[in-house]
Amino acid sequence: MKPKYKRILLKLSGESLAGSQKHGIDFDTVLKICKPIKEISDMGVEIGIVVGGGNFWRGRSSGDMDRTRADHMGMLATVINALGVADGLEQLGVQVRVQTAISMQQLAEPYIRNRAVRHLEKGRVVVFGCGTGNPFFSTDTAAALRAAEIDADIIMKATMVDGVYDSDPKKNPNAVKYDTLTFSEVLNQNLQVMDSTAASLCRDNRLPILVFSIEDPQNIVRAVTEGSVGTLVTD
Numbered sequence: 001m002k003p004k005y006k007r008i009l010l011k012l013s014g015e016s017l018a019g020s021q022k023h024g025i026d027f028d029t030v031l032k033i034c035k036p037i038k039e040i041s042d043m044g045v046e047i048g049i050v051v052g053g054g055n056f057w058r059g060r061s062s063g064d065m066d067r068t069r070a071d072h073m074g075m076l077a078t079v080i081n082a083l084g085v086a087d088g089l090e091q092l093g094v095q096v097r098v099q100t101a102i103s104m105q106q107l108a109e110p111y112i113r114n115r116a117v118r119h120l121e122k123g124r125v126v127v128f129g130c131g132t133g134n135p136f137f138s139t140d141t142a143a144a145l146r147a148a149e150i151d152a153d154i155i156m157k158a159t160m161v162d163g164v165y166d167s168d169p170k171k172n173p174n175a176v177k178y179d180t181l182t183f184s185e186v187l188n189q190n191l192q193v194m195d196s197t198a199a200s201l202c203r204d205n206r207l208p209i210l211v212f213s214i215e216d217p218q219n220i221v222r223a224v225t226e227g228s229v230g231t232l233v234t235d
Helices: 027-042 069-089 114-119 138-148 181-187 196-204 219-225
Strands: 005-014 046-051 096-100 125-129 154-159 180-182 209-213 231-234
Touching: 005 027, 005 138, 027 046, 027 069, 046 069, 046 114, 046 138, 069 096, 069 125, 096 114, 096 181, 114 125, 114 138, 138 154, 138 196, 154 219, 180 181, 181 196, 181 231, 209 219
Parallel strands: 005 046, 005 154, 046 125, 096 125, 154 209, 180 231
Antiparallel strands: 209 231
């Protein structure tokens, strides 16, 4: 199979790494997700990964805690996930580097755009931790930012739902799934693809987003080779 894209940014939610436990990291699940990542890497696809941290911490639901501090805790949660994904990939024989937006040199490289691009050109997978390094910005926005910085062809957002719907399919059995959308439709209809900051950044930089389900990890390969899964959001 021939890949449709040369360089992608894969966004993984923290929840996708928790498996049936719904909290923390289930390493068997991590390995299942890493296997198709290795498969597309072996095809020559250059892969950057941004991971969320919701399986450990959600700053928005931290009650009366200071929002900045709560977001910093969330950034640390993404590093735990980034290291877990890196370990899974390394066990499969994939060369990988973790870069963090907040300096923690004993654990990972600091994020440097040119270094990240060089890793990608050498066939290494780069996992980005700590989001953007700033509070008040989601890891979806971090994915949009990193994708723009590394000149990715597309953002692939792997979620727990098989695409974008006009309403929550878990609550509304009659919810309608979209095959394609424009960024204007996403923003005007307030569809839950990404937060508005991330969606606007993608629209302004003409970065398409493919939203698909990670419940079948092989969808990662299908997304790169067929593009016939999930919902495609374009300009």
